[in-house]
Amino acid sequence: MKTTFFMFLFFIVSIGFAQNNIIVKTDDGRRVLLKADNTWEYIDMEKPATNNTCNLAEDFVEPELNSKIQSQLKRGRAAIEDVKQKVANDYNCEISDVILMSFKEQKVKAVYHFCANGTKVTYKRTGNAIIKSPKLF
Numbered sequence: 001m002k003t004t005f006f007m008f009l010f011f012i013v014s015i016g017f018a019q020n021n022i023i024v025k026t027d028d029g030r031r032v033l034l035k036a037d038n039t040w041e042y043i044d045m046e047k048p049a050t051n052n053t054c055n056l057a058e059d060f061v062e063p064e065l066n067s068k069i070q071s072q073l074k075r076g077r078a079a080i081e082d083v084k085q086k087v088a089n090d091y092n093c094e095i096s097d098v099i100l101m102s103f104k105e106q107k108v109k110a111v112y113h114f115c116a117n118g119t120k121v122t123y124k125r126t127g128n129a130i131i132k133s134p135k136l137f
Contacts, residue, residue: 054101054115062100069107076128083112083123086130091116 031043073079110125122133
């Protein structure tokens with residue numbers, strides 16, 4: 001009886017592994033179903049809309065940063081001008097094309113949200129180190 005049960009269980013599990021269809025995502029965001037018989041088809045027929053544009057108002061003004069914190073950060077080359085320079089270098093644009101949209105700043109750490117050439121980007125500062133914030137999803 002045990003042997004029959006385990007053979008039945010093995011048969012059911014092997015059927016599940018035999019169905020090796022894979023779903024992958026292309027560079028433009030569309031999902032593709034790769035079938036076991038070496039064919040494929042799009043799951044999402046149209047390209048997803050990207051919301052990388054910043055959509056800033058015409059009269060948008062950059063928020064003011066704490067001048068005390070900024071003067072202390074100038075010594076370590078981590079003031080907002082230095083952060084904007086890094087963003088401009090990373091996105092191959094001029095410093096004037098980098099716009100500070102919002103921020104959370106303390107003396108030890110900060111998070112800055114920029115619009116660089118129409119793309120929303122986030123940078124983090126810990127001490128004097130400035131890094132681009134990774135995207136998880």
